Amino acid sequence: xxxxxxxxxxxxxxxxxxxxxxxxxxxxxxxxxxxxxxxxxxxxxxxxxxxxxxxxxxxxxxxxxxxxxxxxxxxxxxxxxxxxxxxxxxxxxxxxxxxxxxxxxxxxxxxxxxxxxxxxxxxxxxxxxxxxxxxxxxxxxxxxxxxxxxxxxxxxxxxxxxxxxxxxxxxxxxxxxxxxxxxxxxxxxxxxxxxxxxxxxxxxxxxxxxxxxxxxxxxxxxxxxxxxxxxxxxxxxxxxxxxxxxxxxxxxxxxxxxxxxxxxxxxxxxxxxxxxxx
Numbered sequence: 001x002x003x004x005x006x007x008x009x010x011x012x013x014x015x016x017x018x019x020x021x022x023x024x025x026x027x028x029x030x031x032x033x034x035x036x037x038x039x040x041x042x043x044x045x046x047x048x049x050x051x052x053x054x055x056x057x058x059x060x061x062x063x064x065x066x067x068x069x070x071x072x073x074x075x076x077x078x079x080x081x082x083x084x085x086x087x088x089x090x091x092x093x094x095x096x097x098x099x100x101x102x103x104x105x106x107x108x109x110x111x112x113x114x115x116x117x118x119x120x121x122x123x124x125x126x127x128x129x130x131x132x133x134x135x136x137x138x139x140x141x142x143x144x145x146x147x148x149x150x151x152x153x154x155x156x157x158x159x160x161x162x163x164x165x166x167x168x169x170x171x172x173x174x175x176x177x178x179x180x181x182x183x184x185x186x187x188x189x190x191x192x193x194x195x196x197x198x199x200x201x202x203x204x205x206x207x208x209x210x211x212x213x214x215x216x217x218x219x220x221x222x223x224x225x226x227x228x229x230x231x232x233x234x235x236x237x238x239x240x241x242x243x244x245x246x247x248x249x250x251x252x253x254x255x256x257x258x259x260x261x262x263x264x265x266x267x268x269x270x271x272x273x274x275x276x277x278x
Contacts (some may be wrong), residue, residue, distance in 0.1 A: 035106045035275035038097040043268055045094045048087035051142060052114060055064055061094050063107035065111035070114010077139035086137035086182050106274035116268045117145055124210040130201055143189045144207055149241055150183035154259055155224055155249040191228050191235055203230045218261060251277060
């Protein structure tokens with residue numbers, strides 16, 4: 001479990017640096033890390049593909065993996081354009097990883113992008129919410145659902161940086177910018193709605209804070225997560241420490257978040273991940 005999470009987008013640069021013929025000769029540790037990334041990209045791509053297009057990834061992209069639980073088109077309203085841009089990026093990440101790994105790519109695992117969101121929301125508030133949280137129900141709930149994933153990916157990039165050097169480190173810095181654009185877009189939309197009341201008798205900023213606290217509790221690390229408002233009301237656009245740098249998450253910490261706790265399966269991955277890093 002020593003492998004850091006590396007987003008599929010980072011491997012796009014790896015594809016450019018090496019000929020396709022080298023994919024079959026990847027060191028096992030590298031292949032394991034790429035397959036770990038593929039699992040996580042499958043989760044994000046399935047969520048955004050369903051929300052935007054109303055359908056899951058093709059069997060070609062999933063490697064004949066199972067269809068996701070809870071796939072349906074979301075009411076995105078004015079956020080459709082942003083959601084579609086993110087969806088297209090995430091779908092491209094899955095495709096790129098399969099090109100890099102070729103026959104060594106695992107199939108996408110079973111992902112829960114329906115009821116799991118309600119489970120996560122209930123855990124965040126330590127109660128059963130009524131109505132059940134549904135990211136497809138309206139534009140406001142959609143950006144809350146997206147927030148659950150986006151900041152985790154950025155913190156994972158920071159965790160990956162220490163294991164990279166040379167061209168890959170340069171590529172990681174560039175691709176981190178892409179992932180940060182996604183997270184920043186979602187955080188901006190949430191900030192613009194900070195004081196909007198929700199059906200749960202709390203405001204948007206309070207839901208975001210609850211999600212952030214849940215992720216911090218699950219990952220088992222120091223305070224690596226932030227909501228969208230400081231206690232004095234100042235806005236938090238970028239979730240950084242006093243040094244102005246995003247905090248890191250290891251592979252295990254990322255898994256704890258997407259599994260909903262320690263173990264090898266659960267929450268968004270009911271049967272766990274495929275591959276050696278899980």
